[in-house]
Amino acid sequence: MAIITEKDLQATYDVIVVGSGAGGGQSAYTLTMNGVKVLMLEAGRNYDPVTETPMFQSRADAPLRAMSTKEKPFGFHDATVDGGWEVPGEPYTQASTDPKQRFDWWRSRMLGGRTNHWGRISLRNGPYDFKPYSRDGLGFDWPLSYDDVAPYYDKVEMLVGVYGSNEGLENTPDSPNGTLLPAPKARAGELYVKKHVAKFGIPVIPIHRAILSTRQDHVNFPARLHPNNPKAQKIIAKAMQERAACFWATDCGRGCSIKANYQSTTVHLPPAHATGNLDILCNAHAREVTVGTDGKANGVIYIDKVTGQERAVKGRAVILAASSGETARILLNSKSNRFPNGLANGSGLVGKYIMDTVGAGLGGSVPAFENLPVHNEEGAGTHVYIPWWLYKDASKLGFARGYHIEFGTGRRMPGLGTGGASPGYGKSYKEEVRQKYGAGIGFSGRGEMIPNENSFCELDPTVKDKWGIPVLRFHWKWSEHETKQAAHMEATFAMMIDAIGGKARNPQADGSKAIDTGGRIIHEVGGAIMGADAKKSVTNQWNQCWEVPNVLLNDGSAFCSNADKNPTLTIMALAWRATDHLIEEMRKGNL
């Protein structure tokens, strides 16, 4: 990795990219493959999945059997280091003490950011998802359409490697032939659910995930990704050959030392580095974007976290991809005479309309799964899912938009609590543990939240982080669209558990109780929404700030809706598209 220290910094760069996750990784990749000189600033430490991933450790090898702790919220072996709901020395605040108005903000201070830990679910937004206002009068239409983004979805899927299938379902786009990698087989329990919920018209289909079920087509993909760019083709062909196919063991959330799944650190950054056009400075926490007398951005001020000192770097353009909350924070903290309310905030919309995903879950025990003949059910995490299936019933549901369902069954790696619920002791106890192990199911709904006026972030007037930088204060409120949707999820889960002869644990009829706390699904987007009108949005369709065209927001901050589809694939597709446009504008001399 092209990790540099401060003394190696160049006097100036073509583009400074803040953040190294999905948006920053994609931006740096696209820029450097086109010969643009890039400095990437990462607030966390350098991190190398090839040498640091605990690939085969059992939970018995971890302290406390890998229990979830405040420091390692997804368990000891999860890839995230220096991240979580709380980051030491870097607080954020809540505007309300009402637990229903909380927003929990996940941050990941490490190279690769949140791409090191995520479900790798890579669903395309469909045509409806870019025009939600036109369909039901709520929220905002995007200033672009599915057709504008589709070519970039194609490219991202080829670049990162996505398994899945084409099912031809409504608003659930197919990919061009030869783009997706083969979907892994469904597990026994998944097939059982599929059979028994078909009568409700609920489809169970292969999910799309950024995991190499086979190796990538390193012969044909490079030319499709980078036409007329032989150097880029050569670099990405080599990088693709350095990735192995999944060997169907160890949890993807730990990271992947054989590069079979997508992490920015194993997929975007190595080829970007190979171009010779990328410098990465870690432990560099961006505080603000600086502006020249011409009103354009000309660099970034950051805190060197090792020395605690403030530093400045120069660039012709700046791409913020720091996570939507952090990007909003940087803009709000970039105050100057010309931009007294923060950079690109003439509309007053920076920090507004933050969204997460609607989440609710329900588990149950399933006697039919007991004593299933033993076989390896590990696979690669999620193999199948249920896409939203009630588009035709939109007017009858009592809430707008919809959700998809992820679920898990089977005998997976034992953890804390395995065997803990059975009664007695001795041989009969152990027999019951064997009988019940894996005989359960868990459903999770992931649904669309509509942007609202009550969900936003702003600078806290008094609280600062350990570097003296003002922190974010969150305001949050779900609308009835979301809480009713959560109640619908619970009822659907209970219906499905019943249909497979199972017993549900405590279905929650009150959606406001069933719904997860804001931010808990870690799909935070918005805060600097894009639009067609400079007065009503922060960026144009190219993620370009209306008021400062050489600043791009290439993470989820420019999202003006948050479809049920997990945002990462769309962040990457839009980052690629916006970066192509930036390169073009720089070539034309427009910036």
Place this chain on the structure above:
Amino acid sequence: MENIPADNSGQIDRRMALKWIGAAAAAAAVFPHASAQDKLPRPAATPTGQRIGTDPVLNKNYVPGDLWPLTLTPKQRKAAASLTDLIMPPDNPGDKLPSQLGVQEFIDEWISSPYDETSKDRPVITEGLDWLDAEAQRRFQKDFADLAEAQKCAIADDICGKTPVKKEFKSAQNFFGRFRYLAASGYYTTPQGWKDVGYVGNVPTVNFDGPTPEALKHLGLA
């Protein structure tokens, strides 16, 4: 927001210290039914405050005691080992006893660690193990680990909850439930425990074959 001090190794932060004081105060109420003479001196609670931290080395194998000092006295540890073996006796020839796999050391690691979720088990487990030996002495004049199998079962049957538990054993039942939860968690997370419970994953394979014909047949899908 509550924040974890950036550098807290070797010292207890104020919030954790308050929690420990609270836990120690709560401990007195854990075994209200135990008579005063049954109570043996408890080990001094001397947590160092050492936590896992936000950036531990992940691809390294840890053993109990690596991160914080353990709590159980040799006598308590012996009782704990004996009880894990009673709860989960080996079924297959060649299998080790849970105590040979260090399950009691995991339980010790758990109760010795400075987390909300774990520290509340500390008085439950230490006092419970003391009660177990005291009860064994009362009934059979030996420590629990030295009892015959049938004698161990006589005590366990009274507190395991499979049949209605008498009022005087309610605290012991609570102890047994937590102990079993921890013992099972400790055991089934080991490679022997995996095999025992029917987990055969975590093995690299070229292809993911999906369900076997037998599994499909079991579910009426073949």
